[in-house]
Amino acid sequence: MISQTVTFLIKCPDAKGLVAKVTNFFYLNEFNILSCQQYVNSVQNTYFMRIRLNADGTGITKKELEERFAYLANPLHMTWSVHYGERKQRMAILVSHTSHCLYDLLERNKEGDLDCDIRLVISNHQKLKPIADMFGLPYHYLPVSKKTKGEQEQQMIELIEKNDIDLIVMARYMQILSSQFIEKYPERIINIHHSFLPAFQGANPYQRAYERGVKLIGATAHYATTDLDEGPIIEQGVERVTHESTPATLKRIGADIERLVLAKAVKCHLQNQIIVADNRAIVFPEAGE
Amino acid sequence: MISQTVTFLIKCPDAKGLVAKVTNFFYLNEFNILSCQQYVNSVQNTYFMRIRLNADGTGITKKELEERFAYLANPLHMTWSVHYGERKQRMAILVSHTSHCLYDLLERNKEGDLDCDIRLVISNHQKLKPIADMFGLPYHYLPVSKKTKGEQEQQMIELIEKNDIDLIVMARYMQILSSQFIEKYPERIINIHHSFLPAFQGANPYQRAYERGVKLIGATAHYATTDLDEGPIIEQGVERVTHESTPATLKRIGADIERLVLAKAVKCHLQNQIIVADNRAIVFPEAGE
Amino acid sequence: MISQTVTFLIKCPDAKGLVAKVTNFFYLNEFNILSCQQYVNSVQNTYFMRIRLNADGTGITKKELEERFAYLANPLHMTWSVHYGERKQRMAILVSHTSHCLYDLLERNKEGDLDCDIRLVISNHQKLKPIADMFGLPYHYLPVSKKTKGEQEQQMIELIEKNDIDLIVMARYMQILSSQFIEKYPERIINIHHSFLPAFQGANPYQRAYERGVKLIGATAHYATTDLDEGPIIEQGVERVTHESTPATLKRIGADIERLVLAKAVKCHLQNQIIVADNRAIVFPEAGE
Amino acid sequence: MISQTVTFLIKCPDAKGLVAKVTNFFYLNEFNILSCQQYVNSVQNTYFMRIRLNADGTGITKKELEERFAYLANPLHMTWSVHYGERKQRMAILVSHTSHCLYDLLERNKEGDLDCDIRLVISNHQKLKPIADMFGLPYHYLPVSKKTKGEQEQQMIELIEKNDIDLIVMARYMQILSSQFIEKYPERIINIHHSFLPAFQGANPYQRAYERGVKLIGATAHYATTDLDEGPIIEQGVERVTHESTPATLKRIGADIERLVLAKAVKCHLQNQIIVADNRAIVFPEAGE
Missing domain, CATH: 3.30.70.260 (ACT domain)
Known part of the structure; x- marks a missing residue:
């Protein structure tokens, strides 16, 4: 060898x-x-x-x-x-409107902090194409409607297969993937949810956090499973907020948590630090080799 | 004046x-x-x-x-x-089996860190009486069963009225107070819940946190309202945990979060830092006067 | 008005x-x-x-x-x-070799999270020019040696004056600015130091943190004054580390602290949240207007 | 066996x-x-x-x-x-005026959270005797002056030997122990310093933290060595503060960090989680056995 x-x-x-x-x-x-x-x-x-x-x-x-x-x-x-270790893992990134996680992953990769090969960005919107362009990456615009969902996912699968992708990262991809899609890639899809799970599963977590008057907000990176927001948790982070924080402020503070948490989770996955058992992620710390 | x-x-x-x-x-x-x-x-x-x-x-x-x-x-x-400021607020503490929050409040008060007058401890168990004794405080053992709940709460109310209590602190009191009781003391009952609300409302949060595989656990101090664990949040804290943490470890780590969070919330209340509006607690920071 | x-x-x-x-x-x-x-x-x-x-x-x-x-x-x-509020503040960014803070500021600004007008990037090295190019910003390469320091600073001053710069951000600029330079821009130069000041002032903080065996590392954003690393502290952050963390790991973990801390400090400055008195920065929190 | x-x-x-x-x-x-x-x-x-x-x-x-x-x-x-594991380690606690760490250790021990046998409390002041009394522990008042220091340490050594003490905990003992004393008990004396070392070594860290205008304060538990505040660091903690925090507020916030950090360090020592090498403490995490 x-x-x-x-x-x-x-x-x-x-x-x-x-x-x-x-x-x-x-x-x-x-x-x-x-x-x-x-x-x-x-x-x-x-x-x-x-x-x-x-x-x-x-x-x-x-x-x-x-x-x-x-x-x-x-x-x-x-x-x-x-x-x-001889072969870098190949990554696809799925995004919608929000740019911070995409920027973060592309920049870390470009600077050599993520040991992977980002092959493409897929989005249901055209908005973030300029960012992929800045980093010289192919951007596949695959719009989706209720009616075309199956077809769109099929296009995604083709891109993923063609590029021999190991890891799919949902960097604030605001579509729910079908069970068929998810089951094709067990423990190979990482999602970032913009709340401290299991608090605020589902839609609009920042608005609901504001209404509930929480004093800390968070983000959670987990493997996607067919149960929405219920997959094995890889990493979580929180930040202190106050009553002064409007929903817009929470969103801004949360963005920084999201990108750090997602980047850490992706790094753990790429370094083969994770074993999943009974829906719990055993995440071995990075060893000081 | x-x-x-x-x-x-x-x-x-x-x-x-x-x-x-x-x-x-x-x-x-x-x-x-x-x-x-x-x-x-x-x-x-x-x-x-x-x-x-x-x-x-x-x-x-x-x-x-x-x-x-x-x-x-x-x-x-x-x-x-x-x-x-001329009159110290009078406090009653409700406990069940768990000692750490009780110790913490009594000790802070004894050392002059809480500006209040703790008048009595009420419990549905005899177990923590020695702690009240150590600090020279009356301990009222009021056992409760499904059948005697109304009566027991009536005894509590009498003690509270007789002692002219301003603030009731549920320092891990493991009984659900009736709506009648709670409505008598709006924004005057503080509860500590051993999870990061709204995650893990209800019973056994540490066991459920273990099963969910969360990477951070927390505690929440809130005003008790008639909706269980849904009152205005005063203070929250979290601590990092790993897959190595058993439910027993989570409980131990959580105990330290609980006591700090409860003590901070009680202090904010005693210093009149809180205004409640629409189930959100506006908690003004301590001013550096 | x-x-x-x-x-x-x-x-x-x-x-x-x-x-x-x-x-x-x-x-x-x-x-x-x-x-x-x-x-x-x-x-x-x-x-x-x-x-x-x-x-x-x-x-x-x-x-x-x-x-x-x-x-x-x-x-x-x-x-x-x-x-x-009618006029955006104008910013110049000074860098050397390290890219993470530069990326971070440019990206936040591009996404509208910093309310300012970044006019130029100045560096004593050519290395980071491609990043300025990606964001369409002028990059001024002004190499410096012991001998040419005065002259180089004079060139910087000309650029700053010509561009009517309000705020100078040292985003890991690894040169010590002269007192003459610093005194021209009181409370208008923000530096990020890669340690939790006053711990590890001066050079190589991560190496020294490793040797000292600290269990947390940090970063500090402060106004530059003529006393190196002793200016008023605007913002600080820390992250937990262990004995497993090598100096290289500390550097990587630290990079994420640095960029968050610097971005927060710059934002506070741009939003006029800071008053300096007796070398202490009074940083009013962002009001929830 | x-x-x-x-x-x-x-x-x-x-x-x-x-x-x-x-x-x-x-x-x-x-x-x-x-x-x-x-x-x-x-x-x-x-x-x-x-x-x-x-x-x-x-x-x-x-x-x-x-x-x-x-x-x-x-x-x-x-x-x-x-x-x-058949024999509990025996502990002596050294204190001066400040009660919070003493309370904390005694309470944890009493509640079974520290697996040790606290044998005695030694102090250079009489002030904290009532706390030892509350917990039924012998309290040895050994006043010290510059002149009597050698003699007083000799009395301490006799108590330590007579009680077959394994671990000496300086729970805010505000005297500098002599090299002779410290060298008798290598890696067997744990001290809590009320700052985030190496920041603010020596006296009055909270006052100096106030003057420096730091945005986070901390505490450090370390093995005592003959170089003051320079022994191997076992555990550190920090908490966020603001310009509003007076030196008195910093002291109060710091007290909660100190007691948690000290308790964690003592627990790690008692559970044999620590190996010291080159003045760095390798602290293995508690295994989820």
Whole structure:
């Protein structure tokens, strides 16, 4: 295998000796373990591990690695995935009217802070095309109405497939995706909701936050599932507000929370820090390798 | 009037010249204005003011002050209240099993950080009596069942009336007060709810927060109204948690948020910083007088 | 005067009747008071006021307003300034290598979130020119060495004067400006320092934060004064870090703090929310007008 | 060994296979690994591990465990310690005038939130004796002057030795301990400093924070070393303040930060979450076991 960082994400029933067995396996296969993070859910007796390896100097091929690991994993009833660092993940961004999250992702990517390859921007409006232009990215305007929704999603799917997209980011895309669409990309669609979920699910969270008189507002990045705003939460943030904050002020303050929260969630996903179980996202912290 | 701080809280339709008229009034009556805070709700065209006065050197009596102010206030359709600093507010604390908020309030009061007179602790359990004893406070054990609820609340009301209580603090009192009880004390009952409202209204918020996989938990202090957990929010706080946090850990982390949030809300109330309008609490910041 | 928002910033010795006198003045001159914020420093017996007015329907000219106000202000020993909303403030941005603050300001301005007119970007390096180009702004490359510093600053001053600049923002400009330069623009140069001042003044704050093992890092926006990193603090922010954070991680986490803190400080300045006294910045909150 | 939780803290030069070797060791000795946390400092090429074990069902004695582990550890140049859960750590609290941290620790301990045995309170003032009395704890009044300092510290040492104290907590003890004293208890004295270190080291941090006009204040818990306020930082917290905050207000707001930060740091120490290296405290998060 070429020199690269390899990440395994593992989930299985808890048992004695798991960490010893797994780390031994990689040790014997001559990997250097960069970091090894685990989490035991003692309520459900499940075990989770994220292990990062340096492939430098190993003679093993990917195929061999995966076959050998399966040999270890199967009797332990492991669900696992392996991620190779040699290829950047490919991203598509979905937007509507609001620009701040789009700017933020494009800028971070351009400055090298997101380790990914943003391939295209898709929108149901033309408004944000100049931003994609500024960053030299294709912008696909796919308008949508109740009637054309199925067709529009089909166009999106074609673009996603054609571009071999790994991750779809809804950067304030104000359309509800169909179950058919969502189910095609499990744990591969990240949405930013402009409230501190589960507070203010659904529409107009800032207006409702104003009316409820909350003293903090927030934003939530989560994987999209077929239950609207109920997918596994990856990251949340809040900011203090006061009675002086009008709905417009809340929206402005919220915009800064949204973009930070979305960027953090996307980064965690790109760095393979997340395992989902029972609609909860286990997000391992970035290891100080 | 004896030398003391006097606080007016005012609410009225917005109009030109309000601040000039009010501040002139106090100037002409020889008060020194310590601080003057206002808030204009431009959505509803309403005006709110908190004005703090030093009565030092004024010859005016309370009765004269109130009569003269009414003469100014009536044509401007003001709703107003005046609070004299010469008398400490009297507080009753309601608790059940959980001790941290009770300890916190008693300790702050003992150390002089809350400007109030805690008269008694009421509980539906005997468990926390030793804490009231430590602080030398009467503890009234009033057990409650579905059948005896009306009667028990009547006993509470008698204690509250007899002790001339101004503020009732539900410091994790795990009973739902009846509408009859709550309506007797509008904006005079503060409750601490152990979630970031409106998320996780109702029972078992920490268990539900765990199941939802949130990344931040919170607490909310609000005035009790007849709609459970829907009263005007005075103060909220949050703390970051991770997937590692079990329901028990969330409860422990939450306890620290609860006590700080409740103590802040109680302090704001005692310092007459709050005006309620349309179920929103306008909480003027503490002025640096 | 044309219909516009007018802001007065006032500082004077504390005295009885100040708020009444000032608000009366504007009331009698037929202004509508949008908001009136005050702060009394009781340690030094000084009084500060920010008052926002709607000039709609007033017949008065600017000259008359200022003359009449001076007539009120002089006997009360007021220091004051008046800011008319009809003209956007003009901004120059100084940068070196680091792009995140520059992106952030340009993007906010482009999206209409900063009420100003960014006229030019000045840098001692060519690196960030493409960003200015993306936003269609002039980029002046003015390299500097120890020897040419005076000359380079002179070129900057010419650009600033020629463009009639009101506010200079050091968006990670990694040169120390001379006292002569700074003294030309008192309270008109905002700097972002990449630490939580007064911790880690001077160079390499992230490296030093790593070495000290702090558990939170921060950023500070302040007015530049001739004492390096000692000017009046406008805004600060922090973020939690752990032992896992390498100096590079701290830098990345810090970048997000820096841009938010700088943007908030610039916004407060542009909205005339700041009065400086004794090297402390009194920053009135944005009023919910 | 009786059924209990055993914690190993390990530090050594980084090398291939460390985690495999260590976890194998415990697996082969029939321990169940509850959690295994590691940190690699890639700047200095050092490796740190905290491993928590369930001794249930192991036949091994403590002596055998330690001998066998040493056999593994020595060739790997490990520095290590082992902590058995069967015995609560014994704590002494040092105070002067300020009560909030003392209350907080005593209350948490009484309510079972700190897993320790508080044996005594020592103070150079009599003022806080009533609080120790409330909680039924011995209070040793040991006044100190410049002249009697050596003698007073000797009395403290005698009390500490006699009570077999593991951890000394300076809960706002306003005396500087001598180097001789501090060196007797390395990484066993925790101090709370009432500022966000390294800002405002030394005396009167709140007054200096006021004068500097900071917008956030903080507190820092650290191990005491012979360099005042320069020991390894365990935990820090901050809270937002404004220009309105007087030094007295800062002190009050700060008190709440201090007690939370100190309580968290003490809990981390008691749970053996900390390894110190190069004056940095590696604080492993509480594992969700």
